[in-house]
Amino acid sequence: MRRVLPLLLIAVGAAWTTLAACAGSARWWGAAGPLLALTALGVRDLVQRPDALLRAYPLTGRLPFVSRRRDDGRPGAAGEFLVSSLAPAEPAEEPPVVRVGGPDCRLPYDMALLNVSAMSFGALSPRAVLALNRGAALGRFAQDTGEGGLTEHHLRGGGDLVWEIGTGYFGCRTGEGRFDAREFADKAALPEVRCVSLKLSQGAAPGGGALLPGVKVSASVARERKVPVGEPVVSPPGHREFSTPRELVLFLAWLRELAGGKPTGVKLCVGSRREFLAVCRAMVAEGVAPDFVVVDGSEGGSGAAPPYAGEVGLPLTEGLITVHNALVGVGLRDRVRIGASGGVATGADVVRRLAQGADYTNAARAMMRAVGCVGTGRCHTNTCPVGVATQDPRRMRALDVDDKARRVHAYQRETVRDAVRIMASMGVRGPAGLTPAHLVRRTGPGTVRSCAELYEWLEPGALLSGPPESWAADWKAADPDGFS
Ligand SMILES: Cc1cc2nc3c(=O)[nH]c(=O)nc-3n(C[C@H](O)[C@H](O)[C@H](O)COP(=O)(O)O)c2cc1C
Structure with missing residues (x-):
């Protein structure tokens, strides 16, 4: 009123x-x-x-x-440029997709270049979740459910889903808060679930768990998460089902089996290179690899970010290059796809991340803007004025699902089109043609250097056959039976 x-x-x-x-x-x-x-x-x-x-x-x-608050929240990429060509290519007519699914996967999935990044029902309103899902269905891209569970709102729009399992195991959780294998298998069998993602951490709060403020825990959110109404939901910082890199990769293999062979991967914000190398060592030792790794940058967002957000964990560029190099170095890069999230909003952002080693990208806040977010920064208060990040039925009425689904679709389609046009202007017809040499950075007045020169890039299998000096200490210390 x-x-x-x-x-x-x-x-x-x-x-x-x-x-x-x-x-x-x-x-x-x-x-x-x-x-x-x-x-x-x-x-x-x-x-x-x-x-x-x-x-x-x-x-x-x-x-x-009021309208001044409509910030677009996009970190700039000042001083970084994609390399255009005097011999441009013809843009591909169909939007490129990347096949996700290694040799142990029985139901590979063709992932779009840009998808909806993990955002839970609870952080988002039911209408926002549904609008994103319908948008994904219209454009044939994927929506990550976020860690709040696979809910009825994710299943109503017919869009492809990546079901995220977080440390709270919401959606497949026993009364004691442990992983419920039977519930997981039943839900993972749903045709809408195309991939399963085990969340290890996210950029806005790596190692910090996630918080859903009590004011947003409506009866419906409480039912989906099996928690009391009105009380804050705190996801534990770490998983209870495994405690070493070896146990982690074996857990992933088990999840994939329970999911009937659907692509199964992890999402993480990289902290120490040695820890990720420990996971790679476990993959090699057990002969088990995830089908994908989503790298989230420390610049990532959250529904209720802690005050230290952005200060802990590697930014996307460093995290992405670390993961790419580590997988190349252990000879597994060709069977593990890499997704990237953290500030991806435009076609140029997509191409930049592909050039740095990603196979596809996810966007959270840009997709929120497509469903009407105006950036008031009140996600944690349940008073989102535009119905995107609230569980208040009166406030969520502002969000028109069909209109926003069309916007989500149009945003994804035009962004991917831009990415394709940009790649063509660089002389490449698709993501496979991009290399770190296609991205240059101003390093001083009048000097630019490419990412190929600025960063170290490992040869396939280099870590196994004898790591370069710069990697040797971390590789030696990486222990498949301990994270630290
Ligand atoms: C409202 C909101 C809710 C989020 N919820 C989750 C979540 O449940 N699980 C997760 O892994 N990441 C979550 N994230 C992080 C995003 O998936 C993404 O990794 C991060 O925001 C970086 O992408 P962006 O820069 O495009 O926002 C959330 C982000 C936002 C903004």
Whole structure:
């Protein structure tokens, strides 16, 4: 009610002054005219669908102090350039996809170049989850469920899903908060579930677990997560089902079997290179590899980020290059796909990450903007004015699912199209043609150097056959039976 109060007052003023003018005192038209015009504008704001902020705040949503908050949150890439070619290629007609699924996978999945990154029901409203899912169905890309469970809202739109399992095991959780294999297998068998992702950590809070504030734990969220209504949900910082790199890769292999051979991978924000090398050693020792690794940069977002967000863990560039090199170094890069998330929003962002070693990308905050997020930074308060990050039924009404699903689809399609056009302007027809030499950085006045020169790139199998000096100490210390 408070949100439409200014419009109501203006409408009452318009009615009153119009009556006064009609009653014979023509000078009232001077006030009635502008008030009538404002009323008409406010009603238009209220009934239109594309702009959720104006729908929720007719008239006042136009004020500069409200709209100024519409920041796009995108970290800039100042000083980094993609290398264009004097021999451009023809852009590919079909959007490229990358096949995810190594030799132990029985149901490989063709992943789009840009997908919806993990965001839970709970952090997002049911309408936002559904709009993302319908958008994914329209554009044939994937939506990651986030760690809050595989819910009815993820299954209503017909979109492809990556089911994320976090440390709380929501959606496949025993009464004691442990992993429930039977529930997992039953849900993983659903045709909408195309891949399974085991979340080890995320960039906004690596090693910190996740928090859903009590104010957002509605009856429906509580039911999906099997937790009490209104109490904060804290996912533990680490997993209880494994405690060493070897146990981790064996757990992944088990998940893949339980999921009927669907592609199974991990999501992590890299901290120490040695730890990731320990996981690679375990893969080699057990002959088991994930089908994909999603690398999240420390610049990543969250529904309720701790104050140290961005200060802990490797930024995406360093994390991505570390994971790519480690997998190349142990000779597993050709069977493990790499996804990248952290500030991906444009076609150029996608191409930049592909050039640095990723096979595909995921976006969270850019997809939130596509469903109407205006960046007020109130995700943790349940007062999101545009219905994206709230469980308040009145507030979520502002989000029109069909309209936002079309926007999500259009955003993904145009971003991938841009990526394809950019690759063509660089003389390559698809992601396979990109190398670190295609990305250059200004390193001083008048000097640029490519990522191929700025970073070290390992030869296939180099870690197994004799690591270069710069990797030798970490490789030697990496222990498949201990993370530290
Ligand atoms: C509202 C919100 C909720 C999120 N929830 C999860 C989650 O449940 N699991 C997860 O792995 N990451 C989660 N993330 C992190 C994103 O999936 C992504 O890794 C990170 O935000 C970086 O991508 P971006 O820069 O495109 O936002 C969440 C992010 C946001 C903004």
